[in-house]
Amino acid sequence: MVSTTSSQITLLDNPPVLRLIARLDIKGSNLIKGVHLEGLRIIGDPQVHAAKYYADGADEIIYMDTVASLYGRNNLIDVVSRATEHVFVPMTVGGGIRSVEDARTLLRAGADKVAINTAAIKDPTLIKELSDVWGSSTIVLSIEAKKIAPKMWEAYTDNGREHTGLDAVEWAQKGVAHGAGEILVTSVDQEGTKKGFDCELISEISRAVDVPVVASGGFGSLNHLKDLVTASKPTGVAFADALHYNKFSIQQIRQFCIDSDIPTRKAVFQAKTDK
């Protein structure tokens, strides 16, 4: 038995089931990927990738429209409605959602949850408006967080380009108070670097709120996952770089979780291996 602190024992005694999520950032008709959300590189057709990640057993798919704010609208309606034909796990869609109407259009197109960032920062009551209509579990608050001092992160918008001056942890709490049912935390510092998650950030936010927290940004090796769940208590992890560049498959990641006693959903993986 490894020696652990009392808080970690509590964690291990009551561990959450970790959702393994494929994240697809979209620009126009392309799946793209950057480093620190910058230098966006065209990867390919989002449909092809989403179908592959679904077949591989992803628990969920996140679509983010990275040019939504440039064009002043979410452009993923077609991508989402086409995805409903071959993706049968929950889909979260974000980028450029500024009103109940915007959210409705995407939910009707097939999204199961909507993620909001910029519009919520400009007017936090939008979170309440949305959750009043669809319930909190449909509303994800997306936070792009960049470290600015020890144990301090600033929330950003526009793909890690614009400051908001908001403290990311306080903003997460406020968002939940307004009705957000989930927080997607993207570390701008770690994103695309493959150097591991910002575990401290995820830990601070998951301690500060009592809703599911999804960690995004930094996964580059399987041990990073272990570091993450040792240090914090996320309910989901988003993978992008590792999947898009074929470094790892969802199956491999899930197997690692099983081997490392990280609780995950096993059904899909087992169903596939039964063949």
Add this chain to the structure above:
Amino acid sequence: MPTFPKRRRIDFAKFDPSVTDREVKYGLPNSVTFCRRCVTSNQKPISAVEFQHKPDSKKQAIHLDDRDICDACRVTEKKTEINWAERDAQLRELCDKHRSSDGSYDCLVPGSGGKDSFVAAHMLKYKYGMHPLTVTWAPHVYTEWGWRNFQRWIHAGFDNYLCTPNGRVHRLLTRLAVENLFHPFQAFILGQKSLAPKMAVLHQIPLVFYGENEAEYGNPIGDNDSAVRQWKYFSAPEKSSIHLGGTSVKDLTTDYGLEQVDLDPYLPANPEDLKSLGIEVHYLGYYMKWHPQSCYYYAVENGGFEASPERTPGTYSKYNSIDDRIDDFHYYTTFIKYGIGRATYDAAQEIRSGDIDRDEGVALVQRFDGEFPTRFADEIFAYLSIPEREFPQASKMFEQPRIDHAYFNNLADSFRSPHLWSYNNGQWSLRHQVK
């Protein structure tokens, strides 16, 4: 008697939206045309010899052909015909010819430690087995992340000489370049271009490598036919024709209190020295397919390069030209003079590289181009101010030695060309925008 007035008179009538016979500054083309493939316009000057740059200099602008495609886009097109394996073999041959085995440096890589110079030095050392010496001409005022990236470059395995010019001289020359040419980056460019050949002579390293050829950004296609850079950019034959900040060397010493030693870092190398060394300047962009975005990835991967913590004002990007606080103003001034701001430069490059399409480029230009760079403005205005205490003689040449927002805005207005700008109800707007 001060040379530079406190306030310049602006004839707003020339900028009225209804004016049809419009004055054209800088010898730019009368009518504005945009490249149909990227977002640049025919108003974009191609790089010229800065030592001869005076207030009345005429610019040569980028050429658009009869189908409205710019030279830079044509260069990109031509690249698809290049046999890169052959070019790589040429580079290996060149390296084999120069590679040292006696512990000496065998090539010089001038650069800032930005993504492009990172790739140039790193590839030469680790892929081509060379022993580069890197040399750097310091930015006016480092950004924190720019300084960290510069350190990361060195720590990726290179010796480096950093040349930081006398701060007061650099400030004065930059102020003069702003007053005379509205070109806050000129002193940097002069020093940077002069440094490499002089360091080559000093260290007796004839082989100099840069990353990418400027032809990429619009110099005549002819320039690209040879990898060896034309001499004219390097060596000024007669020192009497040399101007710094649009001011002759004679005036700088008689009116502004500078001495010859103050100017030396900016002056070009002696052509005789360069000739006897047998200097050869090569562009790696000639030998390998140069993709700025890939350079960013390479620098992150191999050196831990960091993007800036926010987009640069006037554009959307945060990975190129991020090490100098004055850079924001450089592109703001090109927007004022030519109607071409930082987002246009960035988007044009990314369109050519296939990273974004033209529609996105147009949207980016419309959203960001010409945004006033507020973030470092106060710092830069202080930098450009020439107080009497620090500049007893030079300060007398300015009716208002201190620069503030109002002074800068008035100066900017005096550099607007009526054929590009209209003024209506207290608002400036471009007469022609990319669509």
